[in-house]
Amino acid sequence: MSESLLAARDVRMAFGGVVALDGASVEVRPGCVTGLIGRNGSGKSTLFNCLTGFLKPTSGVVELDGRDITGHAPHEVMRAGVARTFQTPRIDFQTTGRQAVLCGLYPRVSHGFVASLLGLPRAVREEQALQRRADEVVERMRMQAWADAKVNQLSMGRVRTVEVARAIAADTRFVLLDEPAAGIGRDEMRVLADEIRGLAERGIGVLLVEHNFSLIRVLCEDVTVLDTGAVIFRGTPEEARQNDQVKQLYLGAAAAGEAA
Ligand SMILES: Nc1ncnc2c1ncn2[C@@H]1O[C@H](COP(=O)(O)OP(=O)(O)O)[C@@H](O)[C@H]1O
Ligand SMILES: [Mg+2]
Incomplete structure (x- = not known):
């Protein structure tokens, strides 16, 4: 049996002339929190949409446990055990x-x-x-x-x-969280961090889009950095912090500010 894994491989997504993803790949493993970071407009939400069936990539493959699920409908992907949240909560208030x-x-x-x-x-x-x-x-x-x-x-x-x-x-095996900490306070952030850690401890694979790098640092084993639709870095949060290209593109101000 193949290993349990949710992956995007070389995914390209074009909206007319706008190339939102230009050969992006990411892997989510059970029991791990993987960070997905990058500037606004770098393609993070689009990658979520491709992984969860909300968008069919122009090319490339979405794989679940070694099975090609590219272009499967959102409810099929959900039934297969992949859940998500949205950047703007979609909940009946x-x-x-x-x-x-x-x-x-x-x-x-x-x-x-x-x-x-x-x-x-x-x-x-x-x-x-x-x-x-x-x-x-x-x-x-x-x-x-x-x-x-x-x-x-x-x-x-x-x-x-x-x-x-x-x-x-x-029965979710993978969950994709799109900026879950946006708009929440420090105390709530701590609660949320505990919740996310708890998901991983129960064996769920988490893909986390988050701008707050301290949260990425405490939660993630590895992090993938997107820029203009392509992966420019993959490694530990600590390595990301020290990588010049990442620092320049994304962390610059944030990393300096959050040393405190
Ligand atoms: N449905 C869409 N139609 C046209 N362009 C889109 C659409 N969704 C996203 N884009 C464009 O794709 C790029 C990536 O967007 P997005 O994935 O939302 O980035 P992020 O989540 O990293 O901020 C942006 O340039 C955005 O304007
Ligand atoms: Mg987004």
Whole structure:
């Protein structure tokens, strides 16, 4: 059996004349947090979209456990165990955190839609099992105290937590987090860092897009740096910090500022 791995290989994505990805590759391994960094517009979100089926690359391959899944639909990729969050949270702000987690479980539901509408016994049992599973996820992500408040009442940090919880609710093996720390405060950032570390400890492979390099440094074993759609560096965060090209392109100001 081939090794468990999510990978993009030599992916190119052109939008008309705009080349968003120009032969980019990245690998995500179970139990590891891989950082994906680069300036705005360098192609990070586009690479996420290609990895999760939201975009079909112009060329190149997306591979899951050695199987070519290029161009598979988002729900198929999700069923195969790859989940994601979005740079701008895509959550119904009128639902509660617990309901949002429950929504994340529906890709797993096997009974027919009609059976569910008719409330047939099997559908009811399945529904109860899903509720229990949602409760487990709420507990694991330490959301109990506020899981039943509407999402529109929550701080940005908690909204992001709900998004991560929803993403990993189903049996997720890989999760892609697009700037999960954007717009959240320092304390919430610490909570989020613990959550992300917890995902990796449970064997989930995480791909993390994040501008805050200190977060990358504490969480990631390796980091891939994109610039204008191509990978310009791959190595440990420490090596990235010392690499002249990376420093010049991306870290310059940030690295100087965060030495404090
Ligand atoms: N749907 C799209 N149509 C046209 N251009 C796009 C589209 N999505 C992204 N781009 C362009 O591709 C480049 C990479 O964008 P993106 O992947 O969002 O970068 P990042 O997430 O690193 O900030 C940018 O130049 C952006 O304007
Ligand atoms: Mg982006």
